[in-house]
């Protein structure tokens with residue numbers, strides 16, 4: 001389990017997280033949702049060790065995240081940031097291969113499994129393998145970045161330890177079919193034992209694909225628990241200031257929204 005315990009954080013004098021706790025369990029997919037500026041990305045950055053909390057702690061298998069070296073941590077958790085910072089013109093395969101770099105000096109046994117190829121298949125980019133990353137569209141780049149982080153923590157039965165996947169708005173720039181494909185890939189990784197945590201703005205994707213949800217409002221936990229129990233008309237209405245209906249349609253739950261008067 002990776003757990004954030006009583007996390008608070010301020011940028012200078014601006015308090016953006018206040019006493020937030022969240023556990024990501026192996027085999028589950030968790031959504032972090034909330035309005036713009038609620039602190040979702042900041043929480044993700046703290047949980048992955050990119051920034052340090054002002055107070056509180058992050059525990060990975062009950063040990064402080066700070067006690068893990070960079071190489072060990074890279075094999076235990078992968079992070080898809082909101083936007084890629086890759087500036088060099090590598091090919092798609094080279095970018096995805098970068099995800100395997102943390103494993104190279106761990107004397108990884110050559111199992112004959114082409115993890116890079118599998119990660120490309122999972123994100124539907126195999127046909128782009130030889131293309132140069134900087135020539136791709138925004139959505140294609142997003143899928144290549146996802147393949148790179150999937151390759152980084154691809155389920156490995158022999159390692160014996162759980163890995164965690166953190167995705168910050170992974171459906172940005174993606175068409176509807178690839179949005180579902182990304183969440184399917186996340187669910188599949190969870191079903192293979194990983195713990196997955198995604199910041200999502202699309203409430204329908206969160207409702208239909210995730211097991212647990214944390215709703216943040218102005219840096220505080222407004223609600224958390226099983227997705228079907230937290231993503232209710234009342235709670236979503238209070239968090240987002242919109243009128244929400246949760247309806248069943250052909251076996252799926254659908255969230256329909258309309259603005260409340262003076263909602264912003």
Ligand SMILES: Nc1ncnc2c1ncn2[C@@H]1O[C@H](COP(=O)(O)OP(=O)(O)OP(=O)(O)O)[C@@H](O)[C@H]1O
Pocket residue numbers: 011014016034035036037038039040041042043
């Ligand atoms: N480097 C920074 N310096 C100062 N304030 C920051 C910095 N980064 C983020 N903030 C502020 O912290 C608050 C939380 O930001 P954060 O990016 O965590 O929100 P978010 O919930 O992920 O928002 P969004 O849905 O818009 O991506 C916002 O008010 C933001 O303006």
